[in-house]
Amino acid sequence: MSRALLIVAHGSRREASNEEIRRLTERVRAEAGDSYQSVSCAYLELADPSIPAGIEQCIDGGAEEVVVLPYFLSAGRHVSLDIPQEVEATQRKHPGVRIRIAPYLGGADGISAMLLDSAAEDRG
Amino acid sequence: MSRALLIVAHGSRREASNEEIRRLTERVRAEAGDSYQSVSCAYLELADPSIPAGIEQCIDGGAEEVVVLPYFLSAGRHVSLDIPQEVEATQRKHPGVRIRIAPYLGGADGISAMLLDSAAEDRG
Numbered sequence: 001m002s003r004a005l006l007i008v009a010h011g012s013r014r015e016a017s018n019e020e021i022r023r024l025t026e027r028v029r030a031e032a033g034d035s036y037q038s039v040s041c042a043y044l045e046l047a048d049p050s051i052p053a054g055i056e057q058c059i060d061g062g063a064e065e066v067v068v069l070p071y072f073l074s075a076g077r078h079v080s081l082d083i084p085q086e087v088e089a090t091q092r093k094h095p096g097v098r099i100r101i102a103p104y105l106g107g108a109d110g111i112s113a114m115l116l117d118s119a120a121e122d123r124g
Numbered sequence: 125m126s127r128a129l130l131i132v133a134h135g136s137r138r139e140a141s142n143e144e145i146r147r148l149t150e151r152v153r154a155e156a157g158d159s160y161q162s163v164s165c166a167y168l169e170l171a172d173p174s175i176p177a178g179i180e181q182c183i184d185g186g187a188e189e190v191v192v193l194p195y196f197l198s199a200g201r202h203v204s205l206d207i208p209q210e211v212e213a214t215q216r217k218h219p220g221v222r223i224r225i226a227p228y229l230g231g232a233d234g235i236s237a238m239l240l241d242s243a244a245e246d247r248g
Contacts (some may be wrong), residue, residue, distance in 0.1 A: 005243055009197075017198040020230065027236040035240070067243045073133075073197060073229075074141040105197075106144065108242035112151040116159070118232035119129055119191045 003065040004058035005036040008051055008083060010072065011043030018047040021071065037063060044078055044086075051086040059097055066097060070104035079104045125189055128182035129160040132175055132207060133195040135167030142171040145195065161187060168202055168210075175210040183221055190221060194228035203228045 007028065009021040021041050029039035038061055042054025049057065051068070058066045068087055072079050084101065091099045105111065131152065133145040145165050153163035162185050166178025173181065175192070182190045192211055196203050208225065215223045229235065 005240075007239070012198070014198075014200060017200060020198050024230070024236065028239055031236050032240055035244070069239060069243050071197065071239075073195065074136070074138075074144050076138060076141060102243045103245060105239070105242070106148070108238060109245065110238045110241050112148065112155050114232060114234045114238045115131070115152055115193060115195075115229070116129075116156055117234050118229070119193050119226045120159075121227060121233065 001064050002037045002062050003035070003067065004038045004040070004061065004063035005032065005067050005069060006051075006054050006058055007039070007041040007069050007071050008054070009041060009043055009047075010078065011046035013046055018043065024071075036067075037061065044082060051083065052090045055087070055090045055094075055099060059094055064097060066099045067102050068099060069102045072104045073106040075104065075107060126161050126186050127159070127189040127191065128185065128187035129156065129163045129191050129193060130175075130178050130182055131163070131165040131193050131195050132178070133165060133167055133171075134202065135170035137170055142167065148195075160191075161185065168206060175207065176214045179211070179214045179218075179223060183218055188221060190223045191226055192223065193226045196228045197230040199228065199231060 007025050012018055025039060025041040032039050042049050042051045055066050070079050070083050087099055087101055131149050136142055149165040156163050166173050166175045179190050194203050194207050211223055211225055
């Protein structure tokens with residue numbers, strides 16, 4: 001199955017923060033190997049592309065499954081309501097494509113182990 | 125050497141977000157084994173303890189080294205200026221204690237691999 005990964009960040013008025021998401025997306029793409037036909041990013045607000053536009057780009061590129069990964073720290077309204085609403089609206093337009101929301105960053109299983117690894121790096 | 129880990133989050137008016145940081149801190153503590161004599165959290169603003177108070181608690185508990193881990197996604201002013209300033213002010217009061225700032229979450233080496241692992245979990 002042709003699968004796309006879409007990293008969804010909040011978006012910022014500070015362009016450097018949006019650029020940081022694009023650089024992270026490039027790193028993820030480089031590490032993804034052939035797990036995904038594409039790895040891209042979208043923003044909930046304040047930057048482009050929007051979530052629906054980001055998903056549409058994945059589908060236009062031939063994705064049969066889109067994995068939406070919320071790059072958020074806490075399970076607030078954005079993660080629990082806003083992102084699912086945007087995803088559902090786009091899903092209704094494309095019933096033949098599977099769109100799945102992965103765990104948000106702060107709720108991911110691996111985060112505590114990663115924080116411990118990061119704390120042990122001696123580059124402070 | 126007796127070492128303490130202090131996870132530093134932004135802090136929120138939404139108490140559930142602050143509580144989420146405390147639960148994350150518990151998870152990290154559970155996984156840390158005996159790498160740290162203590163694992164605790166502090167907030168830059170809007171919640172207690174503050175960063176200086178959190179560091180002081182580590183030192184009162186006997187820590188000779190305090191690792192400050194910024195739980196932030198982007199390298200903005202909070203990460204580049206505010207947290208280092210708070211840390212330096214506390215460091216001046218305790219010259220015998222080593223206080224080190226670890227990479228912030230969004231800049232940690234392991235984040236891209238962790239995102240890929242998280243995206244692969246099938247619980248969407």
